[in-house]
Amino acid sequence: MTSERSGADILIETLTELGVEVVFGYPGGAVLPIYDALFKQDKIRHILVRQEGGAAHAAEGYARSSGKIGVVLVTSGPGATNAVTGITDALMDSIPMLVITGQVGTSLIGSDAFQECDTVGITRHCTKHNYLVKDPAELEGTIREAFHIATSGRPGPVLIDLPKDVQVAQARSKPMPVHPGYRPQTEPDPKLIETAVEMLAAAERPVFYTGGGIINSGPAASAALRELQALTGAPVTSTLMGLGAYPASGDAWLGMLGMHGTYEANWAMNQADLIVNLGARFDDRVTGRLDAFAPNARKIHIDIDRSSINKIIRAELGIVADVGRAMEAMIALWKQRGHKAQDLDNWFGRINGWRALKSLDFPNSTTEIMPQHAIRRLWEATKHRDPIITTEVGQHQMWSAQHFHFEQPNKWLTSGGLGTMGYGLPAAIGAQIANPDALVIDIAGEASIQMNIQELGTATQYNLPVKIFILNNEYMGMVRQWQDLTYAGRYSHSYSDALPDFVKLAEAYGWKGMRIEDPAALDGGIAEMLAYPGPVMVDCRVAKLANCLPMIPSGAAHTDMILQANEVSGEMDDEAKALV
Secondary structure (H helix, E strand, O other), rough: OOEEHHHHHHHHEEEEEHOEEEEEEEOOHHHHHHHHHHOOOOOOEEEEOHHHHHHHHHHHHHHHHHOOOOOEOOOOOHHHOOOOHHHHHHOOOOOOEEEEEEEEHHOOOOOOOOOOOOHHHHOOOOEEEEEEEEOHHHHHHHHHHHHHHOOOOOEEEEOOOOOOOOOOOOEEOOOOOOOOOOOOOOOOOHHHHEEEEEEEEHHHOOOEEEEHHHHHHHHHHHHHHHHHHHHHHHOOOOOOOOOOOOOOOOEEEEOOOOOOOHHHHHHHHHHEEEEEEEEOOOOHHHEOOOOOOOOEEEEEEEEEHHHOOOOOOOOOOEEEHHHHHHHHHHHHHHHHOOOOOOOOOOHHHHHHHHOOOOOOOOOOOOOOEEEHHHHHHHHHHHHOOHHHEEOOOOOOHHHHHHHOOOOOOEEEEEOOOOOOOOOOHHHHHHHHHHHHOOOOEEEEEHHHHHHHHHHHHHHHHOOOEEEEEEEEEEEEHHHHHHHHHOOOOOOOOEEOOOOOHHHHHHHHHHEEEEEEOOOHHHHHHHHHHHHHHOOEEEEEEEEOOOOOOOEEOOOOOOOOOOOOOOOOOOOOHHHHHOOO
């Protein structure tokens, strides 16, 4: 850009050149010059949300489902602070996001002006990086650098705080050096890859422990995981954020691991002699009590974030690299050296013994809808359409992870690290914007859905055929479950009194509203939801006191699982002990 432009025009023109097609936002006084610039162009589509938190979560859903960056535009003060939860969520789950916040004029900064807040200070610890731009000539370079930081290395949110006078002022963009200070390592060290391949070739009880880093790396990384597994024969488990990187129908699939993971996944991790961590971070929901985690396994940790390696669990071999590139290097070397898959029959024999416990089974009922059964029937009805599933946070989220089986990456959008209630609906909106022909379903709880229920209006405005499938047990279910286990059933404020009529609420927003109460009507109700061409909210009344099991209690070892069969005592039965 050689001629003088306003800061607002520089912003819009630079975003356009960087390939931005969609911005999620909400106008206010401190960003009106930018909104005026948006009005005068037709390259970028603006999606008007109903609250700034919804904009951030919608941008997350857009980014997670498409592989592109999500862009957010909000005003100063409460506009910025309302977006903080979504920004933090994106940081925890490594979602690439650019957040543009308005700010009061530079001469007013620090004067407690109307709708002023220290946005840079507030967001310093929940962004990868943030900027306060005071010179419009520096804006283009800042935006380009922000894009680079948000999308390279471990992805995450970057924020640009833009005073109103800078948006109005005229300037000619200054040339800036190409990102001199941030060059993440993406290619693996060949010597470390050689060590990793030899460790894997020698292992008798290997496990691939996969995470969201594989999905962030792109479709090629998921393909590489599948090829690496086929070459080595090793079983695969996944974190909550990694579901879909390896197909749930694969013979080597162990299911999700961790607090609500399968019996076979957690015991395989415990009894493995080699754990290959591919783009995961050994978080507490996976490891349980650290001193009891996989005591006899050597560990390889591959991660693009150098700080994640040896942060929680000590690894015998740490490799800093893009996990997709690292797996491709391992595949090439494995083939070059003529390695064959180890004979893992004994290992899979033990795994199949753990599988035989069928840890995800649950008591069914002909008089009330079991939530697990509802999820399974939803999966059966939709699997041929390869839907995109979002969730809120709570029991329904874990049941979805357990019972909805994902074959491909970028189809499972959920709040992992921060556990944000209210994520699912705006994320579904963002995913539907990015994938207009896809079936997008938000599996929700009756408590979580109310956190951002105003975004029903956004879906209506843009004719988005999002489906919401509420598992309504009239409790904040995960809170109630913990109160049962830890607080002797003292249900302190976990019952959802004064729930709205979700059918009437949906209709008030122009959606189709439905209620399913009878198990015999479940399949028909799901079919009716799917057949409707527009947005649908289903109030599915499920068993009130069903628990999400298996479960590792807080502070317990990762093998101390409460199963359906021993829910009351929490003790491992004799059959289970015999399999260890």
